[in-house]
Amino acid sequence: GAVVSQHPSWVICKSGTSVKIECRSLDFQATTMFWYRQFPKQSLMLMATSNEGSKATYEQGVEKDKFLINHASLTLSTLTVTSAHPEDSSFYICSAPTQDYEQYFGPGTRLTVT
């Protein structure tokens, strides 16, 4: 199957700093990628849809100025958490659909804000 990578796999940062998370489709091109957030013992919640060459689409309640998404190429999308606070600590997961619309998930990035 297709492979999606994420970097870093985990990160600890101080409150007020920014963190960038990369999502890459390694063996296929993805014009669209999705960013999810998962809190402990909860389900995956869609944050935004990342579109190559255009602005991301954010879900209701997700601050677009806080969670900056850039789909720089057909294989790379980045999520930057700006001015991170402890409540932003979570597991961030990206996914990318292939041509047959099957979605492949990255391994996730665990963010801890101290």
Added chain:
Amino acid sequence: GQSLEQPSEVTAVEGAIVQINCTYQTSGFYGLSWYQQHDGGAPTFLSYNALDGLEETGRFSSFLSRSDSYGYLLLQELQMKDSASYFCAVRAFGGNTPLVFGKGTRLSVIA
């Protein structure tokens, strides 16, 4: 809106069979997927049903009834490593649209 209902927890004995049900209410429907997630890991794809009926993949099978907005995941010959969370997810719209996830079912396999 979109909603998917599945049991929050299930416990079963090693070697047994367990069925995890999922009912959905979505504005559109293109297919029902099942994902497995171990603690600390990302979801991994298990199966996908776009049409009514049963899909079998090894020890795992998945069933869909679109008229009932219902599906289930069947796990046979349970092993301890099957202890994980299982999510049903609906692709509500066509094209490159995101999945809508259920809240997940925590499966505990006991000896």
